[in-house]
Amino acid sequence: MTTSAELIEMSERRSAHNYHPLPVVIHEAHGAWVTDVDGKRYLDCLSGYSSLNFGHGHPKIIEAARNQLDNLTLTSRAFYHDQFAQFCAGLGDLTGKDLILPMNTGAEAVETAIKVARKWGYEVKGVEPDQANIIVMEGNFHGRTTTIVSFSTDPEAHDNFGPYTPGFRLVPYGSAEAIRQAADPNTVAVLVEPIQGEAGVLVPPDGYLSEIRELCTAQGILMIADEVQSGLGRTGQTFACDYEGVVPDVYVLGKALGGGVVPVSAIAANRDVLGIIQPGQHGSTFGGNPLACAVGIAVIELLNTGEFQARAAKLGEVLHARLRELIGKGVVEVRGRGLWAGVDIDPELATGREVSKALMARSVLAKDTHGSTIRLAPPIVVSEEDLVWAVNQLADALYELTTA
Numbered sequence: 001m002t003t004s005a006e007l008i009e010m011s012e013r014r015s016a017h018n019y020h021p022l023p024v025v026i027h028e029a030h031g032a033w034v035t036d037v038d039g040k041r042y043l044d045c046l047s048g049y050s051s052l053n054f055g056h057g058h059p060k061i062i063e064a065a066r067n068q069l070d071n072l073t074l075t076s077r078a079f080y081h082d083q084f085a086q087f088c089a090g091l092g093d094l095t096g097k098d099l100i101l102p103m104n105t106g107a108e109a110v111e112t113a114i115k116v117a118r119k120w121g122y123e124v125k126g127v128e129p130d131q132a133n134i135i136v137m138e139g140n141f142h143g144r145t146t147t148i149v150s151f152s153t154d155p156e157a158h159d160n161f162g163p164y165t166p167g168f169r170l171v172p173y174g175s176a177e178a179i180r181q182a183a184d185p186n187t188v189a190v191l192v193e194p195i196q197g198e199a200g201v202l203v204p205p206d207g208y209l210s211e212i213r214e215l216c217t218a219q220g221i222l223m224i225a226d227e228v229q230s231g232l233g234r235t236g237q238t239f240a241c242d243y244e245g246v247v248p249d250v251y252v253l254g255k256a257l258g259g260g261v262v263p264v265s266a267i268a269a270n271r272d273v274l275g276i277i278q279p280g281q282h283g284s285t286f287g288g289n290p291l292a293c294a295v296g297i298a299v300i301e302l303l304n305t306g307e308f309q310a311r312a313a314k315l316g317e318v319l320h321a322r323l324r325e326l327i328g329k330g331v332v333e334v335r336g337r338g339l340w341a342g343v344d345i346d347p348e349l350a351t352g353r354e355v356s357k358a359l360m361a362r363s364v365l366a367k368d369t370h371g372s373t374i375r376l377a378p379p380i381v382v383s384e385e386d387l388v389w390a391v392n393q394l395a396d397a398l399y400e401l402t403t404a
Contacts, residue, residue: 004038022360022367029056032382034365043390045359045366045378049197050229050340053256053312054302055381061259061298068294076285083293090300094238095251097268099275102288102296106228106254107143109265112282113191113224113252114147116267118167119276121188125220132188137173141198142191142226154198174204176211183215189222189250190215194240197229200373201335201342209246216249222273223248228265232256233303233380236313236338243337249273259299264292308380312338315387319376322391330398332372340377343394347372350401358397364390 004025027037032055035041047053054061068083075081088100101116103109117134121127136142136151149157150164169187171178179190190212196202209225216223225248230240232253237243239251250273254265267274286292302308316338323334323341333344345355352368359366359374366374378387 002037004036007037022356022365024360024365031055031057032379032386040363042360042363042365043378043382043386045364045376045390047377047379048260049255050232050234050377051255051258052260053233053380054259054299054308055379056260058259058302058381060302061261061295064294064298065259065261065291068291072290074286074289074291077283077288081290081293083290083297084288087288087293087296087300090297090304091253091257091266091268094300094303095253095268096247097251097274098271100266100268101274101277101282102264102266102292103284104263104265104286104292105143106226106252106265107145107148108284108287109228109252109254109267110142110148110191110226111145113189113226113250113267115282116250116269116274116277117189117191117222117224119281120222120273121186123276124272125188127186127188131186133167133169133184133186134189134191135169135171135179135182135187136191137193137196138170139173139196139199139202140191140193141196142193142228173199173202174208176208176215179212180215183219183221187219187221189224191224191226193226193230194243195230195235195337195340197340197375198369200344200370201340201375203335203337207244209241209244213246213248222250224250224252226252228252228254230340232299233308233312234338234340234377236316237309238303240337257296257299258292259295261295262292264296264299266296312380315339315380315382315384318384319387319391322388323376323394326391326395326398329395330402336376339380339382341375342369343374343376345372345374345398349398355394355397355401358401359393362393362397364393 007025025037026034028035034044091100118132121132138153142148147165151168152158169182171182251268258264335342352374356368368374
C-alpha cells in the first residue's frame with residue numbers, strides 16, 4: 001500500500017480515532033516543506049504544534065542525534081550518562097534556573113510541575129496536608145492526562161473522563177484580579193500559558209503576566225509558566241514571558257526542546273523549589289535519556305545564538321501585517337506574536353477545517369481549532385518569500401469561498 005488513499009483507509013480502520021487528521025500522508029520533509037507519499041509538496045504551517053521550530057531535519061540536530069545513536073541511547077536514571085550534565089547545565093543557563101527535571105512529553109512536564117508545586121506547598125509554605133490548590137485558567141490546554149483534563153474547560157478534552165482530580169480553581173484568562181480573588185493561604189501555584197495556543201493563540205492583555213508575578217511574589221505563590229508551545233523562539237523571544245520581562249518560578253518546556261526528533265520536556269526552577277524532590281519521589285525510565293539530552297543540547301546551542309528568536313520576530317511582523325490585510329475579507333480577527341497566529345474565519349463563510357482543507361489543496365498545511373479558527377505556526381527557518389506565498393494562498397482561498 002503506497003497511495004495516500006490506501007494508507008488513510010487502513011489508518012482509519014486499524015487505529016483509534018483520537019485525532020481527525022487532514023487527508024494527507026507525509027513521507028519526507030526538509031526545512032519548512034514536506035512531501036506526501038504521492039509526491040506532492042506542502043509548506044508546513046503547523047510545525048507539529050511548535051515542535052518543529054527549527055524546521056524538519058535541521059542539520060545540527062540530526063547530526064547530534066546520529067552521533068548519539070552510534071554510542072548510547074538509554075541507561076535509565078539508575079546511572080549517570082555523559083550527556084546529562086551538559087543538558088541540565090545548558091537548559092539551566094538558558095532559563096536562568098538552578099535545577100532541571102527532564103521528562104519526555106509536555107503533559108509529563110505539566111504533571112511534574114503540579115507535583116512539585118504541591119510538595120513545595122506542604123514542605124516549604126506550610127499548607128496543611130491535602131489542602132493545596134492551584135489556580136488555572138479557563139480555555140487552558142496543558143495536556144490530556146486524567147489530572148490535567150480535570151481542570152480543562154474544553155468539553156472534548158474533559159467530558160466523560162471523571163472522576164476528576166480536585167485541587168484546582170478556574171478563573172478567566174487575562175484577569176489578574178480574578179486570580180487575586182481566587183487565591184487563599186492554601187494556594188500553592190498559578191499555572192498559566194503566556195499565550196493560550198489551543199484556545200486560538202490568545203494573547204493576554206499587556207501587564208497580565210507582570211501582575212501575576214507581583215501577586216505570586218507578594219502572597220508566596222509559585223508562578224508556573226507553561227511555555228511548551230510558546231517557548232524556545234516561537235514568539236520572537238526565547239520565552240513568551242520575556243515580552244513583559246517576567247521570570248516565573250517554574251518554566252514548563254517541551255515540544256521544540258526535542259527538535260522534532262524525539263520527545264523531550266523538562267521543568268526548570270531554582271533550588272529552593274525543585275530541591276524538594278528527593279530520590280524515588282518522581283521519575284521516568286526515558287526521562288533525560290542520552291539521545292534526548294544530545295538532541296536537547298543541540299537545540300539549546302541553536303537558541304543561544306539568538307538567531308532564531310530574531311528571525312521569528314522579523315518574519316512575525318511580515319506574517320501579522322499581511323494577515324491583518326485580510327480582516328473584512330473573510331477574516332474576523334488575527335492574534336498572536338512572532339511566527340504564531342490565530343486567524344478567526346468568518347463563521348458565516350466557512351469553518352476552520354473547511355479553510356484548512358482549502359489551504360491543503362493549495363499546498364499549505366495548517367490546522368483548525370474551536371470551529372472557525374485556524375492556527376499558523378510555520379518553522380522559523382521558513383523563507384520570507386514562502387511565508388508571504390502561504391498567506392497569499394489563504395487570501396485566494398477566502399476569495400474563492402466568498403465568491404462561490
